[in-house]
Amino acid sequence: MAAPAPSTELAIDVAGVSKRFGDKTVVDGIDLQVRRGEIYGFLGPNGSGKTTFIRMLCGLLTPDAGRGTCLGFDLLREQTAIKPHVGYMTQRFSYYEDLSIRENLDFIARVYGVPERRAAVQRSLERLGLANRSHQLAGQLSGGWKQRLALAACLIHSPQLLLLDEPTAGVDPKARRDFWDQIHQLAAEGLTVLITTHYMDEAERCHRLAYLAYGRLLTRGTVPEVIAAARLTTWIVAGPQLRVIADALRGRAGVEQVVAFGNTLHVSGRDAVRLDAAIAAVRDADHTWTRGTASLEDVFIGLMDATRDNFA
Amino acid sequence: MSRFALHRLWAIVLKEFIQMRRDRVTFGMMVGIPLMQLTLFGFAINSDPRHLPTALRLADHGPYARALVAALERSEYFTIVREAETEAEAAALLQRGDVQFVVNIPEDFTRRLLRGERPTVLLEADASDPAATGPAVAAARTLTATLFDRDLKGPLTRLRGQPGPVDFQVHAHYNPENITQYNVVPGLMGVVLTMTMVVITALAITRERERGTMENLLATPVRPTEVMIGKIVPYIVVGYIQMTLILIAARFLFRVPLEGSLVLVYGVSFLFIAANLAVGITFSTLAKNQLQAVQMAFFFFLPSILLSGFMFPFRGMPEWAQWIGSGLPLTHYLRIVRGVLLKGSGLTDIAPELWPLLLFLAVALLVGVKRYRRTLD
Ligand SMILES: Nc1ncnc2c1ncn2[C@@H]1O[C@H](COP(=O)(O)OP(=O)(O)OP(=O)(O)O)[C@@H](O)[C@H]1O
Numbered sequence: 001m002a003a004p005a006p007s008t009e010l011a012i013d014v015a016g017v018s019k020r021f022g023d024k025t026v027v028d029g030i031d032l033q034v035r036r037g038e039i040y041g042f043l044g045p046n047g048s049g050k051t052t053f054i055r056m057l058c059g060l061l062t063p064d065a066g067r068g069t070c071l072g073f074d075l076l077r078e079q080t081a082i083k084p085h086v087g088y089m090t091q092r093f094s095y096y097e098d099l100s101i102r103e104n105l106d107f108i109a110r111v112y113g114v115p116e117r118r119a120a121v122q123r124s125l126e127r128l129g130l131a132n133r134s135h136q137l138a139g140q141l142s143g144g145w146k147q148r149l150a151l152a153a154c155l156i157h158s159p160q161l162l163l164l165d166e167p168t169a170g171v172d173p174k175a176r177r178d179f180w181d182q183i184h185q186l187a188a189e190g191l192t193v194l195i196t197t198h199y200m201d202e203a204e205r206c207h208r209l210a211y212l213a214y215g216r217l218l219t220r221g222t223v224p225e226v227i228a229a230a231r232l233t234t235w236i237v238a239g240p241q242l243r244v245i246a247d248a249l250r251g252r253a254g255v256e257q258v259v260a261f262g263n264t265l266h267v268s269g270r271d272a273v274r275l276d277a278a279i280a281a282v283r284d285a286d287h288t289w290t291r292g293t294a295s296l297e298d299v300f301i302g303l304m305d306a307t308r309d310n311f312a
Numbered sequence: 313m314s315r316f317a318l319h320r321l322w323a324i325v326l327k328e329f330i331q332m333r334r335d336r337v338t339f340g341m342m343v344g345i346p347l348m349q350l351t352l353f354g355f356a357i358n359s360d361p362r363h364l365p366t367a368l369r370l371a372d373h374g375p376y377a378r379a380l381v382a383a384l385e386r387s388e389y390f391t392i393v394r395e396a397e398t399e400a401e402a403a404a405l406l407q408r409g410d411v412q413f414v415v416n417i418p419e420d421f422t423r424r425l426l427r428g429e430r431p432t433v434l435l436e437a438d439a440s441d442p443a444a445t446g447p448a449v450a451a452a453r454t455l456t457a458t459l460f461d462r463d464l465k466g467p468l469t470r471l472r473g474q475p476g477p478v479d480f481q482v483h484a485h486y487n488p489e490n491i492t493q494y495n496v497v498p499g500l501m502g503v504v505l506t507m508t509m510v511v512i513t514a515l516a517i518t519r520e521r522e523r524g525t526m527e528n529l530l531a532t533p534v535r536p537t538e539v540m541i542g543k544i545v546p547y548i549v550v551g552y553i554q555m556t557l558i559l560i561a562a563r564f565l566f567r568v569p570l571e572g573s574l575v576l577v578y579g580v581s582f583l584f585i586a587a588n589l590a591v592g593i594t595f596s597t598l599a600k601n602q603l604q605a606v607q608m609a610f611f612f613f614l615p616s617i618l619l620s621g622f623m624f625p626f627r628g629m630p631e632w633a634q635w636i637g638s639g640l641p642l643t644h645y646l647r648i649v650r651g652v653l654l655k656g657s658g659l660t661d662i663a664p665e666l667w668p669l670l671l672f673l674a675v676a677l678l679v680g681v682k683r684y685r686r687t688l689d
C-alpha cells in the first residue's frame with residue numbers, strides 16, 4: 001500500500017509556480033494555499049493556464065520554477081507519492097472508450113489497488129445510477145454521462161485531494177446540482193477539492209476562489225472578498241432601448257464595462273463618482289436605473305478586460 | 313513504497329486483452345497476415361551466394377588433391393575455413409551451421425586418379441537453404457569434371473571427358489530434395505512475428521497519447537515498467553497463436569518435415585517474440601503519433617526481412633550487410649528455427665544464437681524504459 005499522506009493543515013501549499021512552453025510563460029509565479037476540506041474554485045478565461053497548473057499539481061508536468069507541497073509531499077521530488085492520494089478528472093474525457101463502464105472503473109480500481117475492489121466498483125456504479133448499463137462501452141455514452149463516469153472513476157480510490165478540470169461542462173442542471181451536493185458532502189468528510197469552472201453559479205458555491213488570467217493570479221478569496229476587492233460600482237438598467245443606452249454609455253469617462261445580461265444592462269466602473277456622472281448624463285425616464293453592487297460575473301469580466309489591455 | 317506492483321501490471325494486462333478483443337479488425341489482421349504471407353512466399357527466391365564456409369576433410373595430401381581444393385576456392389563459391397580430422401567433427405560443424413559444406417577427399421585419391429579408377433570426392437551440403445547451396449554444388453560439379461584436363465597427359469588423356477576423372481558425389485543433408493518451401497516456411501514464422509509484433513506494440517503508447525488516455529494513465533500510480541510489460545504480455549499470447557498457425561500450415565499444407573523439438577522452438581520463441589514487442593514499445597515511446605510509430609516499425613522490418621537470411625542467403629551478402637544482419641533478432645531466430653525444425657538441432661547447437669536475442673531484448677527494454685515519458689512535458 002502507498003505511504004499515508006503526512007497530515008498538514010494545507011492540502012496545497014505552493015509558491016512561485018511557473019511553467020513555460022517555448023518562450024511563452026503559461027503559468028507565471030502562482031502562490032496558492034488550499035486548506036483541507038475546502039472547495040477551491042479556479043476561474044479564468046480560456047487559455048489562462050488553469051489546466052496547466054492542475055497538471056503540475058498532480059505530477060503530469062514539471063514546473064519550471066517554484067516550490068511547494070501537495071498533501072504534504074514535495075511537489076518536485078515526491079510526485080510518485082502524491083499520485084495515489086489524488087483523484088484527477090481531466091478536462092477532456094480520458095478513460096477508455098473501447099472499455100465498458102464497469103471495465104473502466106475496474107481498471108482504475110486495480111491500478112490504485114483498491115481494497116475489496118468488486119464491492120467498490122459496484123457501489124460506484126450504483127451511486128452513478130449506471131448499475132444496469134454497466135456493460136455499455138464508455139465511448140457510447142453521451143457527453144454528460146461521460147463526465148459523470150469520469151467523476152465516479154476519480155473517486156473510486158477515496159482520494160484526499162480531488163482535482164477537477166471543468167467537471168460539469170456539458171452536464172445538465174439537475175446532474176450539476178447532484179454533482180455539487182456530492183462535492184459538498186465529500187468536502188464535509190474532509191476531502192479537498194480544487195475545481196475549475198466557467199460557471200458563475202458554481203463559483204459561488206466554492207468556499208474560496210482564485211481568478212487566473214494570462215498565467216497570473218489576479219485575485220483570490222471568498223466571494224464577498226473578491227467582490228469587495230474589485231471596488232466595482234454597478235448600475236443595472238432595464239427597459240426597451242438597451243442597445244441605444246449601451247452605445248451612449250460606451251466610451252464615457254468612468255464607464256469601464258457595459259454588459260448585457262438578458263433583459264438588463266450592467267454598467268460598471270471602479271471610480272464611483274465618475275460613473276455616477278456618466279449615468280446622470282444618459283439617464284432617462286423610459287428605463288429603470290438601479291445602483292447596486294457588482295456581481296461576481298461583473299467582477300470577472302472587469303478583470304478580463306483590464307488584463308486584456310495589459311497584455312495586448 | 314513498492315517500486316513494481318503486480319496488481320498494477322495485471323490491471324494493464326487485463327485492459328490490453330479487453331481492448332485487443334474489442335478491436336476486431338486488428339485481431340483479424342494478426343491471424344490473417346500469417347496466412348497471407350504463407351501463400352505469397354510459397355514460391356522460391358533465387359540468388360547466387362559465394363564464399364560459403366567449407367570444411368575440408370583431406371586424407372590425401374598429394375598435388376592432385378591440393379589442386380582440386382585450390383580450384384574449389386578459385387571458383388569463389390567455397391572458402392575453406394576449417395580442416396576436420398574426423399567424420400564426427402565434420403558432421404558437428406555442419407550441424408551447428410559453422411560450415412555450409414564439407415569436402416571429403418579420400419586417402420587413395422591420387423593413386424586411384426592416376427590409375428583411372430575415378431576416386432570419389434564427397435561433397436556434403438547443408439541443404440536446408442537450397443538457394444544457398446544450389447549454385448555452389450553446380451559449380452563444383454563442372455569444375456571436377458574438367459579440372460585435371462591439362463595434367464592428364466599421355467596415356468592419361470583417356471581419362472578426360474565423360475564421365476570425368478573423378479566420381480563427384482553430393483550428399484545433401486537436412487533437405488535432400490532441395491525443396492525451397494522447407495526453408496521458407498519456418499523462416500516465415502520469424503518474418504510474420506517481426507512484422508506483426510513490432511507494429512502492434514509500436515502503436516501501444518502512441519495510441520494512448522493520441523486518444524488522450526495517457527493523461528489519465530500518467531496521473532495514476534502506474535510505473536513505466538508496469539505499462540511496458542503490461543502491454544507486452546498479451547501480445548506474447550498472440551505471437552504464439554501465429555506461430556502455431558504457421559507450424560500447422562508447414563506440417564500439413566507444405567508437408568515440411570519437422571525434425572526437431574517443438575517444445576524447444578516454442579521455448580526459444582518466447583525470447584524472440586518478447587524482443588520484437590520490446591522494439592515496438594520502444595518505437596512507441598519515441599514516436600510522436602501513430603503514423604510515425606508505424607513508419608518506424610517498417611524501418612525496422614525492411615532490413616529484417618532483407619538482411620536476416622530470409623530473403624537472400626545470409627552468406628551471399630556483402631560483409632557490411634552481414635554485420636547489420638547480425639544485429640537483428642530475426643537473423644538469429646531464423647537460424648534457430650531452421651536448425652531445430654529442419655536439422656533437429658538441440659539446445660547446445662542453437663546456444664550461440666540465443667545470447668544475441670537476449671542481449672537485444674535487454675537493450676530494447678532498457679531504451680524503452682529510459683525513453684518512456686513520465687510526464688506530458
Ligand atoms: N503542451 C503544450 N504545449 C504548448 N503550449 C501549451 C501546451 N499546453 C497548453 N499550452 C498553452 O498554454 C496556455 C494555457 O493552457 P491551459 O490549457 O492551461 O488553459 P486553460 O486555462 O485550461 O484553458 P481552458 O479554459 O480553455 O481549458 C494556452 O495558451 C495553451 O495554448
Ligand SMILES: [Mg+2]
Nearest residue numbers: 050051091165
Ligand atoms: Mg483547461
